Amino acid sequence: MSVEQAAERAPVVPYVRQAEPSEGGGCAVPSSARPLLKGAADLVSLTKPRITRMVAATMLGGMWVASRYLRAGLGGEAAIERAAVPPAQLALALLGTVLVVSGANALNMYIERDTDLLMERTRSRPLPARRLSPELALWFGIALSAASIPVLFIGVNATTGVLAAVALLSYVLVYTPLKRRTTLSLPIGAIPGAIPPLLGWTSVTGQIDAPGFLLFAVMFLWQIPHFLAISLFRQDEYQRAGLKVLPLEKGDLTTRRHIVGYLALLVVSSVLFVPLGVAGPVYLGAAVLLGGAFFGLGVYGLRAGTGARWARQVFFASMVYLVLLFAALMIGA
Ligand code: HEM
Ligand SMILES: CC(C)=CCC/C(C)=C/CC/C(C)=C/COP(=O)(O)OP(=O)(O)O
Numbered sequence: 001m002s003v004e005q006a007a008e009r010a011p012v013v014p015y016v017r018q019a020e021p022s023e024g025g026g027c028a029v030p031s032s033a034r035p036l037l038k039g040a041a042d043l044v045s046l047t048k049p050r051i052t053r054m055v056a057a058t059m060l061g062g063m064w065v066a067s068r069y070l071r072a073g074l075g076g077e078a079a080i081e082r083a084a085v086p087p088a089q090l091a092l093a094l095l096g097t098v099l100v101v102s103g104a105n106a107l108n109m110y111i112e113r114d115t116d117l118l119m120e121r122t123r124s125r126p127l128p129a130r131r132l133s134p135e136l137a138l139w140f141g142i143a144l145s146a147a148s149i150p151v152l153f154i155g156v157n158a159t160t161g162v163l164a165a166v167a168l169l170s171y172v173l174v175y176t177p178l179k180r181r182t183t184l185s186l187p188i189g190a191i192p193g194a195i196p197p198l199l200g201w202t203s204v205t206g207q208i209d210a211p212g213f214l215l216f217a218v219m220f221l222w223q224i225p226h227f228l229a230i231s232l233f234r235q236d237e238y239q240r241a242g243l244k245v246l247p248l249e250k251g252d253l254t255t256r257r258h259i260v261g262y263l264a265l266l267v268v269s270s271v272l273f274v275p276l277g278v279a280g281p282v283y284l285g286a287a288v289l290l291g292g293a294f295f296g297l298g299v300y301g302l303r304a305g306t307g308a309r310w311a312r313q314v315f316f317a318s319m320v321y322l323v324l325l326f327a328a329l330m331i332g333a
Contacts, residue, residue: 046125051101055196056097056101057323060094060200061197061200064200065200065278066203089203096164100148103147103148103168109125110141115179115241119240145172152164160203166192167191175188181244193223196219218270225258226315253302256306260302270291
């Protein structure tokens with residue numbers, strides 16, 4: 001059954017905001033204000049707050065590393081002066097990043113409201129659950145996205161504004177529709193996903209240089225095992241929704257081999273910050289230990305009979321690894 005057929009078979013209920021059981025009473029907020037609060041919470045959930053928070057953290061990491069790099073004079077003599085970026089510019093960079101990621105996520109939810117209805121994980125989102133109208137979500141996503149680019153382009157610098165526009169357009173107009181057509185959507189989606197730490201870098205330096213590009217590369221490589229693991233333990237849902245993922249196209253073993261291959265590339269790339277002068281021996285130790293553990297978990301998955309439990313562990317490990325690697329990079333010693 002195609003997605004279109006499945007979506008057609010889904011109950012067609014005209015948009016009516018669904019009342020939640022908790023709206024019945026027993027709360028300090030006046031009953032007239034409760035639907036408004038619920039509506040606001042649904043609007044916020046369109047932005048995928050947890051992912052947005054972590055994406056913003058990678059951007060702040062890029063900003064932090066870039067400031068230290070310039071202050072150390074590694075970008076050349078003139079760079080030391082450039083390191084004194086006004087705090088207002090840094091605040092605008094954070095605001096613009098949160099706006100562009102939130103806008104991109106809301107537009108992604110608008111486009112995927114039919115397939116989101118077909119997956120357990122996403123069916124209670126505000127659009128498939130019909131708690132918000134698609135038009136409102138569309139205009140909300142457009143408004144956030146449209147506000148974000150001038151904030152970054154004018155308030156920060158042109159490089160950061162252009163990079164954010166590339167991330168926004170590639171995520172919404174290329175990655176999102178391609179999820180239904182090809183497994184190559186994953187490396188394509190990993191491009192916008194890897195841009196935020198680079199936004200942090202360029203918001204301080206104004207240019208893309210080797211360490212900024214390496215931040216992009218590490219983030220790009222991290223996303224492949226992150227999502228391949230998810231696609232392994234959620235493959236039934238992706239099949240139901242008609243979305244193309246590697247385990248469904250090439251099988252579990254090939255997917256596990258891809259995870260190991262990308263983990264190897266990730267670990268090697270992560271140590272390259274050291275020869276670039278961005279980080280020292282403490283970071284090197286952390287990158288080798290964390291990378292070794294993550295890679296080891298990946299290799300363990302090549303054994304016969306490894307199932308969804310291992311894939312969930314890889315997904316969880318991907319989160320812990322990223323947070324700790326960025327923390328070590330920010331310490332930088
Ligand atoms: C191609 C790129 C990516 C894809 C396809 C992807 C996909 C997903 C999916 C499907 C989930 C839900 C997993 C589940 O609960 O079963 C998820 C969770 C998550 N992802 Fe990613 N992701 C990508 C990149 C990123 C990036 C760049 C970040 C942040 C730096 C990120 C951070 C997270 C976080 C924090 C969660 C947990 C969210 C929650 O608890 O709701 N992801 N990802
Ligand atoms: C600066 C900028 C605009 C960057 C893009 C930000 C961003 C949302 C990065 C995460 C990358 C990504 C492909 C997430 C999964 O989306 P999904 O559609 O596969 O997730 P879902 O199935 O939960 O909807």
